[in-house]
Amino acid sequence: MEQPQFIYKSTDYKTDLKPVWCPGCGDFGVLGATHKALAELQIPPENIMFFSGIGCSSRFPGYTNTYGFNAIHGRAIPLATGAKIARPELTVVAVGGDGDGYSIGGGHLPHVARKNIDLTYLVMNNNIYGLTKGQASPTTPTGSITKTTPYGNMDSPVNPIHYALAYNASFIARGYSANMKHLVELIVAAIKHPGFAIVDIISPCVTFRGDEQYKTLKDLVFEIPESHDKTDKVAAFHLALERDDNKIPVGIYYQNPRPTYHENYDIIREKAKKSGKNELTDIYSLFQA
Amino acid sequence: MEQPQFIYKSTDYKTDLKPVWCPGCGDFGVLGATHKALAELQIPPENIMFFSGIGCSSRFPGYTNTYGFNAIHGRAIPLATGAKIARPELTVVAVGGDGDGYSIGGGHLPHVARKNIDLTYLVMNNNIYGLTKGQASPTTPTGSITKTTPYGNMDSPVNPIHYALAYNASFIARGYSANMKHLVELIVAAIKHPGFAIVDIISPCVTFRGDEQYKTLKDLVFEIPESHDKTDKVAAFHLALERDDNKIPVGIYYQNPRPTYHENYDIIREKAKKSGKNELTDIYSLFQA
Amino acid sequence: MKTTNDFILTIIGSGGDGVISAGEILLSAAASEGLFGFLLKSFGPQIRGGESSIKLRISNEEIFTQGDFVQVLLVFNWGDFPRFKTEYDLSDGAIIISDSDDKLSPLSQNLPWDEKKLVNIQIPITRLTKELTGSTFNKNIFSLGLLSAMFNLPSEGLHKAIKRKFKKKSEDVLKSNIDALEAGIKWISENNLNQNDFRFEYDSVEEPKIIMNGNDSISLGAMYQGLEFYASYPITPASEILQFLGTHLPKIGGSVIQAEDELAAINMAIGASFAGKKSMTGTSGPGISLKAEAIGLASMAEIPLVIVNVQRGGPSTGLPTKFEQSDLLQAMYVTHGDAPKAVIAATSVEDSYVCANIAFQIAEKYQLPVILLSDQFISAREVSLRPFKLNKFEVISRLKPEDNESDYKRYKITENGVSPMAIPGQKGVIYQTNGLEHTSTGMPSSDLDIHKKMSEKRDLKLQHIAKEFDFVVQKDCDGAKIGVITWGSSKGAVLEAVAKLKKEGKKVSFMAPQLISPLPIHKIQPFMDKLDRLIILEMSFGKQFYTHLKSQLKLPEDVVVYNRAGGKPFSVTEVYNTISKNYVGEAE
Amino acid sequence: MKTTNDFILTIIGSGGDGVISAGEILLSAAASEGLFGFLLKSFGPQIRGGESSIKLRISNEEIFTQGDFVQVLLVFNWGDFPRFKTEYDLSDGAIIISDSDDKLSPLSQNLPWDEKKLVNIQIPITRLTKELTGSTFNKNIFSLGLLSAMFNLPSEGLHKAIKRKFKKKSEDVLKSNIDALEAGIKWISENNLNQNDFRFEYDSVEEPKIIMNGNDSISLGAMYQGLEFYASYPITPASEILQFLGTHLPKIGGSVIQAEDELAAINMAIGASFAGKKSMTGTSGPGISLKAEAIGLASMAEIPLVIVNVQRGGPSTGLPTKFEQSDLLQAMYVTHGDAPKAVIAATSVEDSYVCANIAFQIAEKYQLPVILLSDQFISAREVSLRPFKLNKFEVISRLKPEDNESDYKRYKITENGVSPMAIPGQKGVIYQTNGLEHTSTGMPSSDLDIHKKMSEKRDLKLQHIAKEFDFVVQKDCDGAKIGVITWGSSKGAVLEAVAKLKKEGKKVSFMAPQLISPLPIHKIQPFMDKLDRLIILEMSFGKQFYTHLKSQLKLPEDVVVYNRAGGKPFSVTEVYNTISKNYVGEAE
Ligand SMILES: Cc1ncc(C[n+]2csc(CCOP(=O)(O)OP(=O)(O)O)c2C)c(N)n1
Ligand SMILES: Cc1ncc(C[n+]2csc(CCOP(=O)(O)OP(=O)(O)O)c2C)c(N)n1
C-alpha cells in the first residue's frame, strides 16, 4: 500500500504544552516556522530528535511533538552529535539561544562544524539572556544597558556568520523570526543539507530588549541577492561584515557540501573490518601470549 | 640615577629547570625566541606573568624566569584574563598547545579576543597531542594516522587564523619555531600590541609527528609580503585560506588596534563613580528603608 | 476581634496586578517604621506576565522565618489561585479578601471555609480603583490602602515607601499612587470595615530597619573584606551578586567580569588571585559542577579564593527557582583527589554578611578555596532587619614575603601549612607554580615523599581552620536530653520552633554549624555527647547533612533524621511537630 | 644456591636501552609458557628519551601484586639509578647486574651492599653485544639472553615472544634479535655464570596465559555488553580505552569519537544513549570533574550511561602517571543535588572485565549513570593471567515500551523506580525530556509534590541495586577477630598479606566491595559485626574510604585506618606489618 504524500500537518509537530514564552517573543515565530518546515519535509515525528540547552529558546523541544531533550546549558551540540552518530538514519536538530550557543556552548561549535556532523542547528539570537532575566549575551550590541552592563556594554558582539565560516561549516544561513515564509525555506534547506547546517535566527526578546527591535529590524533586514555565490567563502565573509548602513542580509551565506562525518565513518568501519577478524572472540584472541 | 638601557639579557629570563621536552622539539625554539623577545623589550622579569594549561608546550612557564602558572588543561586564557584585569600594569602572556588552545580551551578564545584583553597568546601548534603521547589534535591534517585515528584522521583541521579573524582579535600572526629571528620579531610585536594578540606558531613534535616536518616546512613557509594590508580583514581571511601550493605564509596577518578592555573598564569605573557615593558605607546606606 | 503583633499576608494575582511591588512597598513601609519583615515571592512558569504571589510577615519582634499560616489572603484573580494553593497554608479564621469584579467566586474555590472558619470579604477592587483613581493602573496601591486601614498596617510608612519607590518617576506618577493609597484607606473607614481579626497591634518599635536579601549581604561582606575581583556567569538564584557587584564594585576600584561560562569565571578569579587580588566567583549548583576542576587547582596551587554557591533545587537543572539544601556533599567532594578546602554555610541574610567576611578571612589566611553556601531561600527573601555594623570583622590578607627575601620558597613547610605568597611585581621572589604535585619551590615532582609531605602541608591548614574559625550557632539548653542540629537557612524555622517549645517548658538544645568543613568537632561532639536523642533536620532527600555528620562525629545512639526533598522551606509547625513527636526529657 | 618459584626482576636504563621492551618480551615469554606475570613500568619526567625502568614478577602460582623485593636488578646505566631508587626495594642477597662498560661503578652507589649482602655481578654488556651481534642495538635482547641463562627464565618462551614482537618487521630484524638472545644465553653458559641464587624453578604450569592491562579489560567487558558508542577525550591513564576501542569497536559496528573536551564527550554519550545505544565515556580525575554537571543530567533524565574513571594521583593535575585512590568520594558526590548513581570499583585486571559488565548491567537495567572506578595501578600494569570466559555474564538491555503503547509515560512510577524508555524511531511513544524536575510524562514542573515523588522514584533504584548487584570480594575466616577492608586495586596486596598471615596461623577476615555505592550494607554490616577490630586500608591521604564506610555503616569500636598519599602501591610487607602490628585473635 502506498503512503499518501502528505500525511503530516504542521500541527502534528506541536505538543499540548503551552510555551512559557512572553507574548510577542520571537521564539514563537521560530517554533511555527519549524513545525511548518517539518510538515513540508514530511518527516515522521518519531524519526526526529530535538536537543537544546537551557534558556527561553531552549524550551523549544517541549513544544515540538518529536523526540526531544531540553538538557543543560550549552550542551545541545554535543548531545545532538552523539545522537546523530548513534542514529544517522534519524533527523537531528539542535536548538537554543545566543548565550547557550555562542557563550557557554561556544567551544563545541568549531568541532561539530569541522567534523561536518549531519545535523541542523537553529540559534534563536535575541542579543540577551532571556531566561535569567536580562543579562548581556555575546551578541548584545556595544553600548547596550543590561542587568550586567549597567554602564553600557563595552564588548564587541560576536559575528555568528564569521564564526561559522571560520569553522568550515558546510551550510550557513541567517533568518528572521518575523519573516515566516523565508524562515521556513531556510529551515527546510538546512535540514535537507547533508552535513552541519547552522541558521542564526534573529528572534527578538520583547521583555528584555524592548519591542522596538521589531520595528527597526523590518527596515534593516534584506534578503541576500541571488547573485551571491554561496560557495565562495571570502564573499560570504565579506557579506557578513558589519555594514555602514547597518543592514542585515538574511538567507544562505554559504553552502558547500562535503562528505559528512557519518559517510566518513562508514569508510572507517570498512577499513577496520578489513582484517576479517571482527568478532569479539577474534579481538579477545589478540591477547593470547 | 638613570637606569642603563639594557639590563636584562635573554638568559635572565631562563630558569634552571631542565625542559622535559624531547631533543629537537620545536618548543625549544619558541622558548628561546620568547626569552630573546623579553630581553629586547627589557621588561623586568618580576613584571611578567606567564599562564599555561597542560601539554608539553604548557610546561613553558616553568622554564621562564618570570611569575608563572602551569595550570589546568585549556584554561590558560581565562587565567591570564583574570590576571590582566587584576593587574593591567603587568605584562601577561598565555602559552600552550594546539589541543589546549583550540580543543578543550577553544571556547574561551572568542571572548578574550572580542573583549580585547591586552595579553599575548603564543600557541605552539604541533598538530598533535604531545604530552599524552600522540592522539589527534584539532590541527592534525586530514588523513594522518595517530593513536586515535588508526584508520586515518577524517576531520578537517581548524584554521587558527580564520578563528582569530572571526573572533575579531586585534593582532593575528603566525610564526615558525625554526625561524628564530622572525619569531622574535613577531613575539615582540605581539607583546607591544595594545590588546589581544595571538601568534600561532608551527612548532614540530619530532616524537609523534616525525622530524621530516622540519624538512618540508623549510620549503613551505614564506614571509607575508610587505604589500599585505594588515588592517584588511577580508584580505587576511583570503591569505589564510588553504593554498593549492600548500605554502604557509608566516608573519602578521592582521593588526588593527582598538581600545582594550582595561581602557574601557576605566571609563566604566569613572561612570560608576559619578554618583559621588563611593564608600562602602554609602553603598550600605542604599539598604536603609 | 483578635489582634496580632505578627501579621502574615499573602497576595496572589496575574501579571499586570502589581502583586510583587505591593509586597515590596509594604515591606519597605514596615522597615521604615522600625518593624521586622520577611518577604517571599513566587512565580508561575511563564517568563513574564504570568501569575505571581507574595507572602509577607511583619512583626515588631525579631523574626526568623516567613511564618506558617497566612492570616490575610488577598486574591485579585481566583484563576491564578490553584497554581499557588499548595504553597500557602491558611490560619484558622483567616480573612480571604477578593475582588468582587472577578467572575470566579471565592466560595466555589476548594478552600476549607468551614473547617477553618475562613472569613470571606469581597470588595469591588477593580471598579473602585477605576472610580476613585481614574484608572485601574494602581489597583495594587489602592489595595494596600484597603489593607492598611483594615489591619492597621503602617500608613505613614506606606506613604514613605511609595515616595521612595517612585522618586525617580514624575510627580504625577507619585501623586496618583499616593492618591490611590489614600483612596483605599478612606474607602475602608467610610465603609466601617476596619474592625477585623488579625489587626496588627504592637507596643514599641526600634529604629528604622534596613531591607536586604542574602545575595546583597554576601556582596557587602566580600566588599568589606576588600574584594577586588569578581567573575561570574549569570544563573538563578545567584545572578544578583554579579549584578550588585557589577554596579557597585567599580565604585571602589574593583573589577567585575561576566565570563563566557563558569569554567572561565573561576579560572579568571584564580588568575586574579594569583596576581594578588582578593577574588571571588559565584554561581548555583550547575555552575559549581562546572567549576569542579578549577576548585582542585586552587587547592593544589594554594590560591586564596571564595566560591559562592547559592543553592537551588536539584539535581541537574532541577527546580531553578526553588529552595533545597542538596549541594552539601558536593561542596566537600566536588573535585578529584584529596583537595583541602573549607565550606561555610550562611544561615540567614544577616549571617550572609558574617559568612562572607569569614570566608575571605579563611581563604586569605590559609590560601585555599572556600565554598560559601547560601541558598534560594536566603537569597530570594527580602527581609527588614536591624542595621548591622559593617566593621565588626578584622580584614585579613594573605601573608606575603619581603621583596628579595633570601631563599624564598613559595611552598615552604611551616607549622600551620601556610607559606608566604609572593605577588607578581614583587622583586626577587619570583616563582612558578602549577597544579601538578610540586616541591617547596613549586617545581613539578611525582616523588612520593614530596607528595606525602605536601599532602600533609595542605591538610594541616584544615586542622588550624577548625580551631580558629569554629563558628556555630548554638543554643544549649541546660538539662536538655534532646537536641536539634540543622544547617543553612533551615536554621530560622528551627529557632522559632525551639523557642515555642521552650515557652511550653520543653528543653531542647540547638545547633547550626556555619563552618561545615572542616567541621569544628571539638564544639559539636560535646554538644552531641550530652544528648539522648538527636534530631537532624535538612532539606535534602539524600540526607546529605546526616551523611556528613555521621562520617565526622560519634552521633548519639538515638538519631532521628527529618528530611525531605525541597521546593518549600520548612515551616515552624513542621519542625515543632517533629521535635514534639520525638521529644525526650522532663514532662511538664 | 637458593631457588625461587616467584622471581622478581627490575631493569633500569636510559632512553635507547630498550628497558621497556625487554620487560614486555619477558612477560610475553612467561605467559606463553603458562606462567603468571606482573609487569610495571616507570619513567622519568622527560617526554621521550629519558630514563625508564620495569619491575617484573613471574611465578607459576597465581599472583596479585608486583611483589615487594627485587631479587635481580639489572642496571644499564648507573646514572639513571637515583631517579628510581625509592621505587624499588631490594631483597636480601639480591643480585645486582650491571654493565662494566658503564663509567659509574656499582660499588660507589648508595646501596645496602653489606647490610643486605648484595651480590655484585658486572658484565661488559655493551662491548659483548657489539662483539657478538655486530652492533649495540640489541643490548636489551642480549641481556635477556644473559638473564635467561643466569636465572633459568623460559628461553623457549623468549624465542616465541621475540618472534611475536618482530613478526611485522623484516626477517633480518627478527634474526638479529634471536641471534642476540642466543648469544647472551651462550655467553653465560660459556662463562659458567648460571648457578645463581634466585634461579627460577617450578614444577608444573598451566595452559598459556593471556597478557592484558586493566584498560583493555574494561573495553572488552563493555564490548561484551554490547557497547555501541564511546566518546572520550585523551588523558593519562585512560587514553588506552579510547585507543583500543577506536581500533576495535568499528569492527563490530560501533562508533568511537574523540571529543573536543570531556564535557562534550559525556554529553555525546548521553545523546547517544538517549538515541538508544549503549554508551560509555572514560577519563581520569580531571575529566570527571569536568563531567560533573552532565552526570547529574544523566541521573535526572534517567539515561543509562557508564563513566569510567581511571584514577591517578591528585588533586588537580597532581601526579598524572602515578597511582592513588583519591577520587572515591568525588564519584559519589561530584554533581549538585540529590542525584542517584552507582559507583563500582574494579580490583584487578581480570575484575575490570567483570566490573565493566556489571556497570552496564546496572546502567541499562536501572537507567542511571554508573561510575566505574579503575586506577593507574590497574591500567598500567600488564599481567599474564588465566584466559577467562567472555560469556559468563547476561547481556542486559534497558526496558522499552511497545510501539504505540497506550498512555505511555516515560517516567511512570513503578515498583523498582524503572520505567520503560522509548527509543527514538519508535512510533506512538514519543516523549520529551529534560534536566528539570518533571512529571511522569516528562513535563517540567517545580511542584513540590512532584519533586518528592520523583526523588523517591529515582532513589528507589538504589535500594534495588544494592540488593541485586551486591558484589564484593569477601574471604571470611572462621573465628577471626580482626578483619581488613579495602577497595580497588589495593586488594592485591591485602590478599597476599592475608594469605601470608594465614600460613602463620593467624585468622584474618577480608573484604573489598566492588559495589561502592549504593553500598551493599546487608553484606558488609554482618562482616563488620563479627570483628573486634577493623583495619581500613586505602591509598588516600584524606581517608576517603574510611569517611564513606563511617557514613554508611556501624563500624566496630576499634578501627585502625592505614592510609597514605599515593605514588606507589601498597607493598605486601607494608600491609602484612600493619595487620601483624594490630593483630587481635588467637595467638599461635
Ligand atoms: C551551567 C549553567 N549556567 C547558567 C545557567 C543559567 N542560565 C540559564 S539560561 C541562561 C542564558 C539564556 O540565554 P540564551 O541562551 O541566550 O537563551 P534565551 O533565554 O535568551 O532564549 C543562563 C545563563 C544554567 N542554567 N546552567
Ligand atoms: C581536563 C584534562 N583533560 C585531559 C588531560 C590530558 N592532557 C594533557 S595535555 C593534553 C593535550 C596536549 O596537547 P597540546 O595542548 O597540543 O600540547 P602538546 O603536548 O602537543 O604541546 C591532554 C589531552 C588533562 N591533563 N586534563
Ligand code: SF4
Ligand atoms: S524573556 Fe525574552 S526571550 Fe524569554 S520568552 Fe520573554 S520575550 Fe522571549
Ligand code: SF4
Ligand atoms: S612529545 Fe613532541 S611536543 Fe612533546 S616534547 Fe616531545 S617533541 Fe615536543
Ligand SMILES: [Mg+2]
Ligand atoms: Mg538569548
Ligand SMILES: [Mg+2]
Ligand atoms: Mg599539540
